[in-house]
Amino acid sequence: MRLLASTLLGLVLLSGCQGLRLQPLMGVNTRLSTPGDDRSPSMARQGVVWIAPGPAGQHQVRWFDLASGMGGPLPGLNRPDAQPISVSVDAKGSRIALVRSLDGRTELLLYNRNLASVRPLMLVPAGVPARVALSADGQQLAVQVSRGGRWEVEVMRVP
Numbered sequence: 791m792r793l794l795a796s797t798l799l800g801l802v803l804l805s806g807c808q809g810l811r812l813q814p815l816m817g818v819n820t821r822l823s824t825p826g827d828d829r830s831p832s833m834a835r836q837g838v839v840w841i842a843p844g845p846a847g848q849h850q851v852r853w854f855d856l857a858s859g860m861g862g863p864l865p866g867l868n869r870p871d872a873q874p875i876s877v878s879v880d881a882k883g884s885r886i887a888l889v890r891s892l893d894g895r896t897e898l899l900l901y902n903r904n905l906a907s908v909r910p911l912m913l914v915p916a917g918v919p920a921r922v923a924l925s926a927d928g929q930q931l932a933v934q935v936s937r938g939g940r941w942e943v944e945v946m947r948v949p
Contacts, residue, residue, distance in 0.1 A: 880928030
């Protein structure tokens with residue numbers, strides 16, 4: 791009896807080490823995937839934003855609404871002469887923070903989906919942004935910045 795109890799206890803303990811098995815959302819992943827290099831996904835409550843190849847092959851930021859099961863436009867955000875590097879979205883899906891390369895410089899931007907407007911965010915002191923993460927409420931962001939050959943992470947309030 792003790793052997794059986796010990797064996798069962800051992801199996802229970804070992805099964806806890808296996809981790810969770812993630813299951814894809816049926817029907818969503820096939821609509822999201824494109825042949826190529828998808829990267830930098832960020833989740834909102836009702837959607838996901840990520841960087842994916844566009845129709846002409848250049849990378850662009852994309853929005854997918856989980857409720858409707860359809861992609862949505864991001865007017866004014868994607869430029870054919872810009873290369874997106876990192877993207878993050880707030881919980882509502884209304885604000886998108888973006889790091890992109892344009893004309894040989896790297897810039898940090900804030901996009902408002904409701905207004906279809908893009909605002910540059912200035913780093914003080916100046917630096918080269920690489921990665922960005924927007925808070926759930928869209929009021930703060932963390933950005934990885936290169937200054938003088940060193941990487942730093944800064945947290946700042948979004949105006």
